[in-house]
Amino acid sequence: MTALLLWLTAIPVVSAMPAIQHWVTDNGARVYFVPAPELPMVDINVTFAAGGVRDDGHAGLAHMTSTLLDMGAAGLSADEIARRIESLGAELSTGSARDMAWIKLRSLSDGAHLPPALKLLADVINRPDFNKQDFERERKRTQVAIQRSEQSPSTVAEYTFFQSTYGDHPYGPRPSGTVDSIGALKLKQLKAFYKQYYVARNAVFSIVGDLDRAAAERLAEQVIGQLPAGKRAPAVVPVPALTKAGEQRIYHPSTQTHVRMGAPGMHRGDPDYFPLYVGNHVLGGGGLVSRLFEEVREKRGLSYSVNSYFSPMEQDGPYLLSLQTRNDQVDEALAVMRKTLQDYVDKGPTKKELTASKKNITGGFPLRIASNSSILDYLNVIGFYDLPLNYLETFNDKVMAVTREQIVNAFQRRVAPDIMETIIVGGES
Amino acid sequence: MRSLLATGLFLASQLVLAAGAVHEYQLDNGLKVIVREDHRAPVVVSQVWYRVGASYEHDGITGVSHVLEHMMFKGTDDHPAGEFSRIISENGGSENAFTSTDYTAYFQRLEKSRLPISFELESDRMRKLHLQEEEFIKEINVVMEERRLRTEDKPTALTYEQFAATAFISSSVRIPTIGWMNDLENMQLSDLQHWYERWYAPNNAILVVVGDVDPEAVLKLAKKYFGPLKPEVIVPPKPRIEPAQKGKRELTVKAPAEVPYTIMGYKAPVLATAEMDWEPYALEVLANVLDGGDSARLTRDLVRGSQIATSAGAGYDLYDRQAGLFLLDGTPAGSSTVADVQEALFEQIQQLQDEPVTDEELTRIKSSVVASAVYELDSIFYQAMKIGQLEAVGLDWRLADEYVDRINAVTAEQVQAVAKKYLVEEALTVAVLDPLPMETGRAPRPASNGGSHGH
Numbered sequence: 016m017t018a019l020l021l022w023l024t025a026i027p028v029v030s031a032m033p034a035i036q037h038w039v040t041d042n043g044a045r046v047y048f049v050p051a052p053e054l055p056m057v058d059i060n061v062t063f064a065a066g067g068v069r070d071d072g073h074a075g076l077a078h079m080t081s082t083l084l085d086m087g088a089a090g091l092s093a094d095e096i097a098r099r100i101e102s103l104g105a106e107l108s109t110g111s112a113r114d115m116a117w118i119k120l121r122s123l124s125d126g127a128h129l130p131p132a133l134k135l136l137a138d139v140i141n142r143p144d145f146n147k148q149d150f151e152r153e154r155k156r157t158q159v160a161i162q163r164s165e166q167s168p169s170t171v172a173e174y175t176f177f178q179s180t181y182g183d184h185p186y187g188p189r190p191s192g193t194v195d196s197i198g199a200l201k202l203k204q205l206k207a208f209y210k211q212y213y214v215a216r217n218a219v220f221s222i223v224g225d226l227d228r229a230a231a232e233r234l235a236e237q238v239i240g241q242l243p244a245g246k247r248a249p250a251v252v253p254v255p256a257l258t259k260a261g262e263q264r265i266y267h268p269s270t271q272t273h274v275r276m277g278a279p280g281m282h283r284g285d286p287d288y289f290p291l292y293v294g295n296h297v298l299g300g301g302g303l304v305s306r307l308f309e310e311v312r313e314k315r316g317l318s319y320s321v322n323s324y325f326s327p328m329e330q331d332g333p334y335l336l337s338l339q340t341r342n343d344q345v346d347e348a349l350a351v352m353r354k355t356l357q358d359y360v361d362k363g364p365t366k367k368e369l370t371a372s373k374k375n376i377t378g379g380f381p382l383r384i385a386s387n388s389s390i391l392d393y394l395n396v397i398g399f400y401d402l403p404l405n406y407l408e409t410f411n412d413k414v415m416a417v418t419r420e421q422i423v424n425a426f427q428r429r430v431a432p433d434i435m436e437t438i439i440v441g442g443e444s
Numbered sequence: 445m446r447s448l449l450a451t452g453l454f455l456a457s458q459l460v461l462a463a464g465a466v467h468e469y470q471l472d473n474g475l476k477v478i479v480r481e482d483h484r485a486p487v488v489v490s491q492v493w494y495r496v497g498a499s500y501e502h503d504g505i506t507g508v509s510h511v512l513e514h515m516m517f518k519g520t521d522d523h524p525a526g527e528f529s530r531i532i533s534e535n536g537g538s539e540n541a542f543t544s545t546d547y548t549a550y551f552q553r554l555e556k557s558r559l560p561i562s563f564e565l566e567s568d569r570m571r572k573l574h575l576q577e578e579e580f581i582k583e584i585n586v587v588m589e590e591r592r593l594r595t596e597d598k599p600t601a602l603t604y605e606q607f608a609a610t611a612f613i614s615s616s617v618r619i620p621t622i623g624w625m626n627d628l629e630n631m632q633l634s635d636l637q638h639w640y641e642r643w644y645a646p647n648n649a650i651l652v653v654v655g656d657v658d659p660e661a662v663l664k665l666a667k668k669y670f671g672p673l674k675p676e677v678i679v680p681p682k683p684r685i686e687p688a689q690k691g692k693r694e695l696t697v698k699a700p701a702e703v704p705y706t707i708m709g710y711k712a713p714v715l716a717t718a719e720m721d722w723e724p725y726a727l728e729v730l731a732n733v734l735d736g737g738d739s740a741r742l743t744r745d746l747v748r749g750s751q752i753a754t755s756a757g758a759g760y761d762l763y764d765r766q767a768g769l770f771l772l773d774g775t776p777a778g779s780s781t782v783a784d785v786q787e788a789l790f791e792q793i794q795q796l797q798d799e800p801v802t803d804e805e806l807t808r809i810k811s812s813v814v815a816s817a818v819y820e821l822d823s824i825f826y827q828a829m830k831i832g833q834l835e836a837v838g839l840d841w842r843l844a845d846e847y848v849d850r851i852n853a854v855t856a857e858q859v860q861a862v863a864k865k866y867l868v869e870e871a872l873t874v875a876v877l878d879p880l881p882m883e884t885g886r887a888p889r890p891a892s893n894g895g896s897h898g899h
Contacts, residue, residue: 318586
């Protein structure tokens with residue numbers, strides 16, 4: 016043991032820090048770039064403020080728009096786009112969530128591969144065709160995917176939690192839509208959505224890879240230089256706090272019952288971000304080491320996975336506690352979870368727990384930026400949520416500066432165990 | 445074709461430059477140590493692989509390898525339960541473990557100066573695990589919860605489990621890694637004790653380290669911590685070779701579900717069992733012709749073309765320890781049925797047997813394989829995984845580096861030949877998930893503790 020304790024000194028991180036380069040294209044897109052010359056490849060993420068939060072009562076609109084981008088563009092069919100991309104060994108994908116929608120490209124960086132891959136990326140972003148037959152096919156596929164997701168008690172608990180917690184706020188509906196809402200969509204709505212939100216001022220363009228600044232500038236120009244400037248999407252409206260507790264039990268023919276409990280938590284750039292983040296690490300964010308893991312799994316064997324996390328979004332994303340257990344044990348497991356949370360909000364972490372969590376977070380920092388793909392994800396978050404360019408450089412110092420008192424104070428102001436939504440999905444005991 | 449060849453050569457040389465050197469050692473007690481350098485970031489991943497998994501098990505104790513994996517976090521003579529994870533966590537590490545058909549592996553990701561901590565703790569639990577009844581009673585419940593989560597409540601996983609147990613009647617490939625529920629319910633601490641003593645020893649393990657390290661320093665460290673451990677007499681599992689299948693097998697799984705599903709599999713050799721060593725690579729190419737991306741045949745023809753399926757796939761793993769299956773699966777679209785999807789999949793197979801795949805398809809697959817070999821270098825964890833996986837099933841880690849060349853050497857005739865030889869009805873098993881009504885929401889369970897629903 017003494018030999019091990021000797022290792023508990025601070026880990027140097029400054030040398031590992033990538034320098035983030037940032038500029039804005041003539042038409043207003045924000046570009047973030049980190050050169051990574053070690054491997055002959057380039058990763059690109061183009062993200063638009065075009066997520067489900069913009070659906071405006073037509074759940075699934077953002078999702079379907081994103082899905083259709085690479086299903087026909089610049090006169091090339093879906094088959095032809097896929098054939099060309101894969102013949103280059105490149106990987107192109109689209110995706111969307113509540114706040115955002117993105118297009119990602121991974122390609123080899125040499126002159127034979129990257130330019131034609133970029134041409135296809137530019138086609139998909141600038142010139143999607145929105146063909147009728149592709150729309151009808153993808154609509155049906157999405158409906159089957161939604162139906163299939165109903166088989167999962169975990170998925171049902173998750174979307175019911177959002178519906179109950181956010182109600183009429185745009186964070187409430189499922190971003191994938193429902194079978195009915197997808198069925199009601201019209202192609203012209205997708206086209207209008209695309210025209211409004213897939214514009215340069217609404218875009219964040221992140222690049223990590225084997226190229227220099229001049230090449231990165233040309234690359235960004237080639238891919239979105241021709242996109243109309245347009246307007247940045249308006250800010251998402253603030254989330255109202257819950258005013259009273261709610262509980263729903265939903266029958267599902269499963270052997271386990273899934274629990275989601277929580278409330279609106281915090282947003283990106285939140286003044287309480289670090290106390291809440293570090294504080295939650297002690298309670299349920301530390302992987303195999305946390306209070307919830309200890310109380311629910313290690314001491315009682317009640318659940319395979321149990322955790323809590325803040326999911327910061329443009330506005331307050333959820334603070335969510337989750338577990339799943341055999342149907343007849345759910346009341347016991349839920350009681351343990353509630354008591355653990357209440358104790359933590361009342362008293363906060365011990366000095367020892369706080370020190371241990373800080374060591375895990377700061378000591379693990381080099382791991383978070385150890386690959387091109389993880390750096391790309393950070394660039395996108397920093398750009399999309401207007402975080403400072405030195406966010407990564409100052410991260411460890413901010414974690415270290417958090418005090419026990421700040422955590423207790425932030426949790427008591429921001430986390431109310433008696434005003435939470437609890438969703439319980441499972442079978443009979 | 446010429447431009448492809450030129451590109452291939454260009455990339456192969458780049459690949460050699462980009463991939464770090466590999467150093468292989470063996471300690472006197474039999475522990476194999478493999479180190480791959482990757483100096484891009486000041487981090488390291490350390491993995492200890494044991495040659496034991498579900499395919500080493502037999503009826504009555506299924507799942508024992510995986511339960512033991514859980515118990516490996518429950519304390520040694522020197523470190524009480526949970527301390528392993530606490531120490532790794534305080535050192536900024538992330539860690540976990542996984543069990544598969546052919547292996548059990550434990551890993552930590554750490555800042556590079558922390559590697560000795562991983563070695564001290566892993567060497568300790570390699571020989572000095574202290575299995576305790578009170579910890580076991582709790583943990584076996586956690587594993588049963590994991591089984592409910594991963595299998596019981598997932599209709600497609602449940603279908604796959606019964607499908608594999610039908611496709612194989614003797615080979616241990618049929619054993620689900622998580623174990624049958626009744627075997628978990630009847631598992632004893634002594635089962636784990638025997639299993640631990642039988643398989644957990646340096647001469648049945650491989651230590652893989654990838655990251656910003658000096659290989660000689662890693663060897664020195666490995667000698668210090670793992671060197672003193674005593675080897676064990678390891679008796680390899682019996683071969684349990686599957687008797688030849690004599691005709692098509694079919695099964696139906698009725699379970700609450702919203703969407704029907706079908707999975708089918710043909711008996712197929714793997715690298716370790718193939719009579720001709722090009723065959724598994726030809727089967728890999730075959731799987732990619734059908735399901736190597738959005739331009740592959742199943743998505744192009746079944747999902748986008750005829751629109752019979754909303755999704756369809758093919759899969760094959762050439763690196764398993766024992767002969768396995770060439771898999772196909774699909775979910776019907778809208779008005780089509782499982783039978784329509786099956787018929788469309790059979791048509792695809794017929795076509796592969798009748799006509800050689802096109803040059804363009806081969807070119808696409810080969811380009812993807814070359815590019816993927818570069819992309820994989822972005823993850824030190826994945827680099828370590830590939831080395832460990834091969835060594836754990838008794839194959840040479842160098843096979844991973846040969847993969848690109850072996851795929852490049854596959855011809856259209858070879859793909860057609862394996863399609864004719866292996867995708868035959870006598871060797872086929874077909875499963876169907878037949879959905880029972882879900883009845884969700886129709887009869888909401890009354891709130892038992894008076895909770896109200898408010899917003």
